[in-house]
Amino acid sequence: MLAVPITAKTWGSLPPMLDTVTHAIAELGRKTIGGVERVGALTRFLGQILFSSGASFRRIGLTIREVYFSGVLSLIIILVSGFFVGMVLGMQGYETLQTYGSEEKLGVLVALSLVRELGPVVSALLFASRAGSAITAEIGLMKATEQLSAMEMMAVDPVSRVVAPRFWGGVISMPLLAAMFSAIGVFGAYIVGVVIIGIDNGAFWSQMQAAVDFRYDIVNGVIKSIIFGIAVSAIAVFEGFAAPPTAEGVSGATTRTVVSASLVILALDLVLTAFMLRGWR
Numbered sequence: 001m002l003a004v005p006i007t008a009k010t011w012g013s014l015p016p017m018l019d020t021v022t023h024a025i026a027e028l029g030r031k032t033i034g035g036v037e038r039v040g041a042l043t044r045f046l047g048q049i050l051f052s053s054g055a056s057f058r059r060i061g062l063t064i065r066e067v068y069f070s071g072v073l074s075l076i077i078i079l080v081s082g083f084f085v086g087m088v089l090g091m092q093g094y095e096t097l098q099t100y101g102s103e104e105k106l107g108v109l110v111a112l113s114l115v116r117e118l119g120p121v122v123s124a125l126l127f128a129s130r131a132g133s134a135i136t137a138e139i140g141l142m143k144a145t146e147q148l149s150a151m152e153m154m155a156v157d158p159v160s161r162v163v164a165p166r167f168w169g170g171v172i173s174m175p176l177l178a179a180m181f182s183a184i185g186v187f188g189a190y191i192v193g194v195v196i197i198g199i200d201n202g203a204f205w206s207q208m209q210a211a212v213d214f215r216y217d218i219v220n221g222v223i224k225s226i227i228f229g230i231a232v233s234a235i236a237v238f239e240g241f242a243a244p245p246t247a248e249g250v251s252g253a254t255t256r257t258v259v260s261a262s263l264v265i266l267a268l269d270l271v272l273t274a275f276m277l278r279g280w281r
Contacts, residue, residue: 042238049167049237052160056168062161066169070131071176077126082114082181085122086188089113093189094197103199107208110189111182115212115221119182121269124228127174128261132236135166136257139240140250148241163241167233174229175222182221220276227268232261 056063093109139162142148148158186208193199212218236257243253 041242042234045238045241046234048159049164049234052157053164053168055157055160056164062165063168063172066165067172070127070135070166070169071173074127074130074173074177075180077130078123078177078181079184081122081126082119082184083188085118085181086110086114086185087192089118089185090189090192090197094193094199103193103197104203104207106189106193106199107186107204108211110193111186111208111212112217114182114185115217117269117273119185120178120221120224120228121265123178123181124174124225124232124265125262127170127177127229128232128236128265129258131170131173132232132257132261133254135170135233135236136240136243136254137250139163139166139237140243140253143241143243144245144247144250146245159241163237167237170233170236171226171229174232175225178221178225178228216276220272224269224272227272228265231264231268235261235264 089110090106093106093113094103097103097105097109139148142162148162151158151161190204194201194204239253239257239260240250243249
């Protein structure tokens with residue numbers, strides 16, 4: 001084994017290199033600890049929301065208003081996106097199935113893709129981008145303008161009055177939006193496959209109905225959308241409530257909501273899919 005000679009120049013460059021490595025390791029450890037602390041704070045905050053949810057259900061109008069804000073106002077982007085995703089799936093699926101002479105299976109391919117994966121995942125990503133960011137910005141601005149502090153001074157719990165209705169509005173809206181996304185996606189594939197390309201109408205619908213199982217496909221898709229709704233809504237209200245009361249703080253919280261929610265959705269989709277596929281065996 002050859003020994004590398006250490007010259008004066010090499011020895012002089014070692015301390016700065018060691019400082020750089022040490023700083024990088026320390027920064028990684030600091031960010032890891034900070035991430036674990038935020039996860040713990042989010043978990044405690046979610047428990048506080050659940051504990052304070054009684055008032056939001058007693059005043060059901062608050063939750064209904066947030067369902068309108070989170071769900072109804074997100075319908076346009078959900079329906080338009082679902083329609084185009086379904087059309088693209090129809091085109092791509094037809095090209096693939098044509099190779100094997102199974103064009104009539106297009107309805108099965110599109111329905112299973114939408115109900116199991118694309119419906120819950122894409123609609124959750126769109127929901128996080130549109131409604132999640134809006135919820136974070138709204139709560140963050142209420143904190144920056146000291147409206148939450150004013151509620152506390154009037155003996156009104158801001159978690160039960162402001163946060164909990166927005167959380168439950170998102171949880172209720174998410175499964176409905178995912179179902180509409182999947183339904184309009186199937187319609188888009190029908191337009192491409194049956195109306196434009198000319199696949200048999202009866203084969204498209206009958207094979208879809210025979211292949212899509214209510215328990216293993218539709219129920220699992222609903223479970224995914226509910227879990228995604230809980231995750232996105234919890235992240236959105238937490239980031240807004242914990243945002244620094246400045247314009248820059250609210251802007252950063254909104255960005256963190258979209259990025260964090262998107263990554264959590266994809267990670268949860270992997271875990272849920274693994275558990276569901278294992279349950280089928």
